[in-house]
Amino acid sequence: MYGPNQNQTSITAQPTAGRAPHSLPSLYALRERQEKIAMLTCYDASMATLMDEAGVDILLIGDSLGMVLQGHSSTLPVTIEDVAYHTACVARGNKTAWVLADMPWGSYHESPAQAYANAAKLMAAGAHMVKIEGGAWVAPTIEFLTQRGVPVCAHIGLTPQYVHLLGGYRLQGKNEGDAQRLQAEALTLQQAGANMLLFELIPAPLAASITAQLHIPTIGIGAGPDCSGQVLVIQDILGIFPGKKARFVKNYLAGRDSIQAAVRAYVDEVKSGVYPAPEHSFGVVSKG
Ligand SMILES: Nc1nc(=O)c2c([nH]1)NC[C@@H]1CN(c3ccc(C(=O)N[C@@H](CCC(=O)O)C(=O)O)cc3)CN21
Ligand SMILES: CC(C)C(=O)C(=O)O
Ligand SMILES: [Mg+2]
Numbered sequence: 001m002y003g004p005n006q007n008q009t010s011i012t013a014q015p016t017a018g019r020a021p022h023s024l025p026s027l028y029a030l031r032e033r034q035e036k037i038a039m040l041t042c043y044d045a046s047m048a049t050l051m052d053e054a055g056v057d058i059l060l061i062g063d064s065l066g067m068v069l070q071g072h073s074s075t076l077p078v079t080i081e082d083v084a085y086h087t088a089c090v091a092r093g094n095k096t097a098w099v100l101a102d103m104p105w106g107s108y109h110e111s112p113a114q115a116y117a118n119a120a121k122l123m124a125a126g127a128h129m130v131k132i133e134g135g136a137w138v139a140p141t142i143e144f145l146t147q148r149g150v151p152v153c154a155h156i157g158l159t160p161q162y163v164h165l166l167g168g169y170r171l172q173g174k175n176e177g178d179a180q181r182l183q184a185e186a187l188t189l190q191q192a193g194a195n196m197l198l199f200e201l202i203p204a205p206l207a208a209s210i211t212a213q214l215h216i217p218t219i220g221i222g223a224g225p226d227c228s229g230q231v232l233v234i235q236d237i238l239g240i241f242p243g244k245k246a247r248f249v250k251n252y253l254a255g256r257d258s259i260q261a262a263v264r265a266y267v268d269e270v271k272s273g274v275y276p277a278p279e280h281s282f283g284v285v286s287k288g
Contacts, residue, residue, distance in 0.1 A: 022057060022098040024129075024151055024195060030057065030228070031217040037229025038270040039100070039219055040237070040263065043069055043086045045093030047234065047259075052097045054263040058219075059094060060231060061087045061127070063102040063161070067243070068235045075160050078104040080118045084125040091126025100153060101127035105161045108132055112144030119150045131198065133159035135185040139192035146193030154189040156182060157223065158201035169246070171222075171282050173202040186210045198231065199223040201248075204281040222248035224281040230270045237266050248280045 020026070030037050039058035042048050043065050051059055065086055066078035080103075087101045101122040108115035119130045129151035132138050142152050157172045166172070173179045183206070186197055197218045199207050204224020211218045211227055220227035232249065235241040238259060239251040252262040252269075269275035 019055075019096050021096045022128075027057065027098060027196070027217060036270050036273065037217060037219060038267045039229055039231040040266065041065075041068075041231070041233045041235075042090050043234075044089045048090040048093030048097070049095075050260055051234075051263055052094050054260060055267045056097055056263065057229070058098045058100050058231075059090055060131070061090055061099070061101040062233065063104045064233050066104075068233060068241055074163055076105045076163075078102075080104060080107045080121055084121045087122055087125040087127050094126075098129065099127050100129045100131055101125070102131050103133075108138070108141055112141045115141045116145060116148060116150070119145055123150060129153055129195065131155050133161045135181075136188045139188050142189060142192040142194050146195065151195045152193065153196040153198055153219075154186075154194040155198045155200065156185055156189070157199040160200075169201070171201050171203070173206050179203070179206050182206065183210055183213070186214060190214050190216055199227065201246075201282070203283060205283075220276075222246060222276075222280070222282065225273060225276055230276065232266070234263075238262060247282070248276060250275060250280060 027037065037057045039060055040051055040056050041062040041064055042051055042059040043061060048059055061083055063075040063078040063083065066072045066075045083101055083104055091099055103118060107118040122130050131153040132141065133155040135156060142154060145152050158169060160169065163169060173182045182202065189197060194216060196216055197214065199218060199220050201222040204226065207220050207223035208226035217228035219229045219231050221231050236249045237252045239253055252265045256262050256265060
């Protein structure tokens, strides 16, 4: 006979998005069968449950929380404790999505050992993977973390933690020299062990060419349609961020009656390739 515990298990064990929990192999399988990966930022348990049920593949606890939750004008004031707190909130609400947490400013810059100690805090809070901004110089850190079993997503192109160096939230890889450097850096980071690569604000043809050169999945924001997946900030797709609206932003709540419907529409448009359209992307790389 079936005891009460087994009965309870059969009721609660239904995967919410009709899928098994994501893993690195299941995400790689999406790239293999050319199914686009849908990723959104997420900072709390209620939204984590909603997004998981709507079929979002990856929940990003972005350091964008410094701007959209804390009201700062950049992501630099965000601490490892802030990201760990929001990661724990998201992990409690999530059942099957992959949980990716940003390594904030100052948490990986000193040494690979410092990066490992801080990545361990995010993994203990419930992250499945951490994301690190930077080019070739972060390769030794990525090697150190991935050799020790911490999955890493490298973030190149516009890296908002370096906004003061870059002179604003501007398109990167615009000329041929910068495009070639990004292409080389992507290969270096994959070689160092990066399990995923995120590009922010680079020309669509460059993102397409780098994606074709790599075997790891790529995720784009303002990087055109030919990445393995797409990411946006949740406040942007709901139209509730008061700041300047970037070219890649699309409001999915307009004309719909719930946040759930907006998130589902975003997932549908990423999966079907409707998003991003040309008006959300940047064009060709210029000579010189
Ligand atoms: N709400 C929010 N959404 C984001 O996407 C986001 C954050 N916050 N905070 C951290 C960074 C900052 N980001 C930004 C912010 C502004 C632009 C922007 O307005 N870019 C111009 C580029 C113009 C050009 O170089 O041609 C644009 O028109 O998109 C882009 C990325 C992306 N991230
Ligand atoms: C914009 C995405 C890629 C991000 O890094 C963040 O939300 O912090
Ligand atoms: Mg970030």
